Amino acid sequence: MMSLTQAFVLHQRPYRETSLLLDVISRDYGRVSLVARGVRQKRKRGGHQLQLFQPLWLSWVGRGELQTLTDVEHHQPRYWLKGHAALCGLYINELLIRLTGLHQSEPMIFDAYQQALSELEHSDSCEITLRIFEKHLLAAMGYGLALTHEASSGLPVTDDNYYRYLPEHGLIVSDKAIPGQTISGRSLRHFEQESDFDLVSLSEIKQMMRTVLNYYLDGKPLKSRQLFAQMQLYANPATSETER
Structure with a gap:
């Protein structure tokens, strides 16, 4: 035993x-x-x-x-996640089940998970916690994000340019900003440094990470995302109907 x-x-x-x-x-x-x-x-x-x-x-x-x-x-108290934070906890649980293999020891993932639970319990910004956890999870699995240089040219990312992130390739510079498809160099810098987030950078990072994670999930939907959508629908029927 x-x-x-x-x-x-x-x-x-x-x-x-x-x-x-x-x-x-x-x-x-x-x-x-x-x-x-x-x-x-x-x-x-x-x-x-x-x-x-x-x-x-x-x-x-x-x-x-x-x-x-x-x-x-057990020798420690439970992390008490309430409301939106509890849904976020279910989301990261599902990510771990869907993305990690059985019997593959990776202490970095365990530590990142425990840190995320602590932040979800005490922090008001669940979005930042989720994005950083997603980033660390991918890095521990060998799918680390290259956020500082454009893939083809090797040129450094600049705040004023816009980029698309292609999984298994990296960043590609875009001629213009395309909502839901591109991310600014400024937002990439925030994500790389894990600081100075604002509503714009968090929105762009969220869209980029959804694209990246969908790739590694083989396009299969997450049940927790569907639960988020249902909760938003009940909370804001008119808004949710236009977003679906």
Whole structure:
């Protein structure tokens, strides 16, 4: 049996009558799939610890893709994400499940995830937290963004120029600004330095990152994005109808 390791539950679903299937991100072993036997009975008695956004220490046994949870401990309080921040937490959980492979240890991803949860709990700017997490996740997976130089010419990015970002290629200078397709050198500088963000740069960075992530997701939609859209529709029916 392996020793306890730091971990978070990313997703859970019922399994048979009393158990759960878990998607877990661990610091030492990467993402793993576990079966937690009998825990749904413990939940009814108030003893279920396997909550989302709860720092845990877990151990498990077995071989293959699905292994068996053997021990659960927690020594830190849960990150309490409310409202929009909770939706953002579900979004980054889904990104990890969709983009990371099983049993591929990458402590940088675990640390970036924990940092993102802390910021979502305490910060008023979820957008900045999401964009920086997306950037660090791609870098840890070997898909780091080249944000300082134009790909073909090698020329440095300048604030006044506009660019398109092509995954697996990099930045290509554009003759003009095209809403939803190009990003200014100024916004790229903000993203590279992770500072001085404003509404314009955050909007442009968000559009660029959506393009990049869609590429690595093979164009398959994220359920959490659909949930965001539904929440916006209920909050602003007229505005959401025109944006869809």
